[in-house]
Amino acid sequence: MNKYIIHGGRPLMGEVTISGAKNAAVAIIPAALLVDGVCRIENIPQISDVTLLFSILEELGARVRVLNRHTVEIDSRHVHSTQPSFELVRRIRASYYLLGALLGRFGKATVAMPGGCNFGVRPIDQHVKGFRAMGAGVTEGNLVQAVAKGGRLTGAAVYLDMVSVGATMNIMMAAALAEGTTTIENAAKEPHIVDLANFLNSMGADIKGAGTDSIRIRGVEKLNGGTYCIIPDQIEAGTYMAAVAAAGGRLLIRNVIPKHMDCISAKLTEMGVTVEEEDDTLLVSRSGPLQRTNVKTQPYPGFPTDMQPQIAVCMAVAEGTSVVTESVWDNRFRYIGELRRMGAQVQVDGKVAIIEGVSKLRGCPVKACDLRAGAAMVIAGLVAEGTTTISDIKYVERGYENITEKFRALGADFQKVETPEPRLTVVTAG
Numbered sequence: 250m251n252k253y254i255i256h257g258g259r260p261l262m263g264e265v266t267i268s269g270a271k272n273a274a275v276a277i278i279p280a281a282l283l284v285d286g287v288c289r290i291e292n293i294p295q296i297s298d299v300t301l302l303f304s305i306l307e308e309l310g311a312r313v314r315v316l317n318r319h320t321v322e323i324d325s326r327h328v329h330s331t332q333p334s335f336e337l338v339r340r341i342r343a344s345y346y347l348l349g350a351l352l353g354r355f356g357k358a359t360v361a362m363p364g365g366c367n368f369g370v371r372p373i374d375q376h377v378k379g380f381r382a383m384g385a386g387v388t389e390g391n392l393v394q395a396v397a398k399g400g401r402l403t404g405a406a407v408y409l410d411m412v413s414v415g416a417t418m419n420i421m422m423a424a425a426l427a428e429g430t431t432t433i434e435n436a437a438k439e440p441h442i443v444d445l446a447n448f449l450n451s452m453g454a455d456i457k458g459a460g461t462d463s464i465r466i467r468g469v470e471k472l473n474g475g476t477y478c479i480i481p482d483q484i485e486a487g488t489y490m491a492a493v494a495a496a497g498g499r500l501l502i503r504n505v506i507p508k509h510m511d512c513i514s515a516k517l518t519e520m521g522v523t524v525e526e527e528d529d530t531l532l533v534s535r536s537g538p539l540q541r542t543n544v545k546t547q548p549y550p551g552f553p554t555d556m557q558p559q560i561a562v563c564m565a566v567a568e569g570t571s572v573v574t575e576s577v578w579d580n581r582f583r584y585i586g587e588l589r590r591m592g593a594q595v596q597v598d599g600k601v602a603i604i605e606g607v608s609k610l611r612g613c614p615v616k617a618c619d620l621r622a623g624a625a626m627v628i629a630g631l632v633a634e635g636t637t638t639i640s641d642i643k644y645v646e647r648g649y650e651n652i653t654e655k656f657r658a659l660g661a662d663f664q665k666v667e668t669p670e671p672r673l674t675v676v677t678a679g
Contacts, residue, residue, distance in 0.1 A: 253639040253653070255630030256662035257612055260498030263659045267486045267504045268294040268650040269319065269479035272555075273441035275343035276418045277448045277479060278302045281323040282311065282350040283425055284452050286474025288323045293479060295319070295650045297643070301341050305333045325354075332359040335392075339363075341647075345373055345415060348395060349422035352385060356397040379407045379420035383427055404429025404468055412437050412548045417464070418445050425454045427468035436464045439549040440483055440509045448477045481505050481529075484555045485649060487513040488624045490533050491559035492656075494522045495566060496631045499534040500659065507531060512552045516542055516560060520567060541569030541606065546577050558584050558625035565593040566632055567606040575600045584622035587615040591629055591637070612637035617644045624649065631661055 269292035279302065281288045293299060295318055303313045303321070310329040314322040331351045338344040338361040351358035362373075377387045380395050382405040387395045404427050407420055417437040422445075424431035436442070438460050446459030452475050455467040486505045493500040494517050507514075507526040514524045514531070519542045525532040541564065546554040554577035564571035565588060575581050582597050589595060590613050594605040612635035617623025623645035630637030639645075642665070645652060656663045 250668040251642050252666055252668060253627065253630070253642055253645075254664045254666055255612070255627065255637045255639070257496075257610075257631050257633040257635065257637060259496065259631070259660055259662060261493045261496050261500050261631070261656075261659040261661060262498045264501035264503060265489050265655050265659060267481045267489075267502060268292075270294070270441055270444065270482040271296060271298065271484070271648045272414075272439070272482075273444040273479050274299055275302060275341070276346050276422075276441065276445045277477070278306065278323070279343070279346040279350045280422050280445060280449060282306065282309070282325045282328060282347070283354045283422060283449070284323075284325055284472045284474060286324070286326065286452075286472070288452065288474055289320065289476040290323065291320045291476065291478040292481075293319050293321050294482065296646065296648055298341055298343060298647045301337060302343070305337050305344070305347070308334055308337070328355075331355050331357050335361045345376060346419055346422065348376065348380070348393060349419035352380060352395045352397060353402060353423040353426045356400040356402070357395065359392055359394045361392055373415070375409050375411065375413045375416035376419045378410075379416060379433070380423060382407050383423060383431065402427035402468075404431040404466075406432050407434065409433065409435040411435075414439050414442065414548075417442055421445060421449070421456065421459075421464060421466055424466040424468060425449050425456070425472065426470070427466075429468055431466045431468070433464040433466075434462065436462050437548055438462065440480060440506070444480045451475050451477050480509075483509045484553065484621070486510060486531070487553070487556045488559050488628070488649070490514070490517055490522075490524070490531070491556070491563055492628045492631055493533050494520065494535050494539065495563045495628050497535050498659075499532070502531045502533060503529065505529060505531055512550055513556055516544055516552060517563070520563060539563055539567035539606070541567050541571045543572045543574075545574040548577075554578055554581065555621050557581060558621045559628055561595075561602065561604060562588065562625050562628045562632065564604040565595065565606060565629070566608075566610060569606055571604045571606070573602040573604065575602075583618045584625055587618065587622070587626060588629060590615060591633055609634055611635055614638045614640070617641045620644045620648045627652065627656070631656070631663075
C-alpha cells in the first residue's frame with residue numbers, strides 16, 4: 250500500500266547518476282544459467298525485477314552472491330531444476346528469458362507465461378518459432394514446455410515475422426550452446442540486445458552482428474565464467490530528461506551513452522529543451538516554454554515505446570497540439586485517464602493520442618497503471634500545482650532505482666509513504 254506524495258511546481262536542479270539498464274539486466278541474469286562457471290556482473294540496478302530474478306535462480310539451484318549494491322556473482326554449476334516457480338515467474342515479464350537460457354543449457358525448460366505490466370497481449374509466437382526451428386518440441390498453455398530433440402538444440406535460420414526484442418534475445422541465448430550456426434534475420438537492434446551479446450561473448454560465446462538486423466550465433470560447447478559490466482539505462486536517463494523538460498531547470502545526467510539517447514534528445518530539442526553531450530554525460534535544461542511535437546514509437550533507433558508516457562506529459566504542458574502514435578503496444582494509453590484527471594486535454598483514437606497543451610496541471614490522487622505510466626505520473630506530479638498522490642507504485646519500483654531519493658536530491662518535494670493494509674472488523678452474532 251505504499252504511495253508517492255509529490256508537491257509540484259519546483260524546477261529540477263543538480264545532477265543524477267543513471268543506474269544499470271533494467272532491460273539488459275533482466276536478460277543477462279537469466280543468461281547466467283548458460284554459464285558453467287561463476288559470472289561476476291557489475292552495474293546491476295537495485296530494482297524489484299532484479300531481486301525476483303535472483304530468487305528464481307536460487308530456487309533453481311544457482312548460487313547468487315551479492316557483493317555490494319550493484320555487483321553480484323552467479324554460479325550456475327549446480328542448477329538442478331529446469332522448472333522455475335510458477336508464482337515467482339508470474340510476477341515478472343522478463344521471465345520468458347528463462348526459456349531460452351534453460352533450453353540452451355539443459356535441452357529442456359518448463360516456464361509459466363510471463364506476468365509484469367499489463368499494457369497489451371504478449372504473444373511469444375516468435376520465440377517459439379525460433380525454438381522449433383532449432384529442433385525443440387514446444388507445447389503452450391499456462392505453462393510453456395520446450396524439449397530439444399536429442400537433448401541439444403541445432404543451429405537454424407530464423408526469420409522473425411516482426412521485429413521483437415524479446416524473441417531476438419531469447420533465440421540468441423538458446424543458440425549460444427546449440428550445435429552449429431544460427432542466424433536471426435529481421436532481428437531487433439536495441440542497445441540491450443548488443444549488451445546481452447557482449448555478455449555472452451565475454452563468457453566464450455561466438456555472436457556477431459548484434460545491433461544490426463542480422464545476427465549470427467555459432468554454437469560453442471561451453472561457456473565459462475567471467476566479469477561483465479551492464480550498460481547504463483537508456484529509459485531511466487530519458488525519464489529524467491523528460492522530467493526536467495516538463496518541470497524546468499538544469500540537470501547534469503551522469504553515466505549515460507549519449508548515442509543511445511539520440512532519439513529522445515532529438516524530440517526534446519524540437520520541443521525547446523537544450524541538450525548538451527559530453528563523453529558519458531548529458532546536460533539538459535529548459536527555461537522557455539515547451540513547444541508541440543509529434544512522436545511515433547518505433548523499434549530502435551526510433552523513439553522507444555518505453556518513453557511514450559513520459560514525453561506525453563511534456564506534450565500535455567507544451568504550447569500547441571501534439572500527436573502521439575503508438576505502433577508497438579495495443580494498450581499503452583491506459584494512463585491517459587489519470588493524466589486527464591490532472592487537467593490534461595487528451596483525446597485517444599485507437600493507437601493515436603491528440604494532446605492539446607494546457608498552461609498547468611493540477612495535483613490529485615492518481616495511480617500507476619504500469620511501469621512507464623507510473624514514471625509519467627511522477628513527472629506529472631512534479632509539474633502540477635498542489636499535491637499529487639500516486640498509488641500502485643510497485644510498478645514504478647520494478648524499473649527505477651531509488652527514484653524518491655534521486656528526485657529529492659534534485660530539489661523535488663517527493664516522499665514515499667507506507668499506508669497500513671486495511672484491517673477487517675469481524676462482527677459476531679450475539
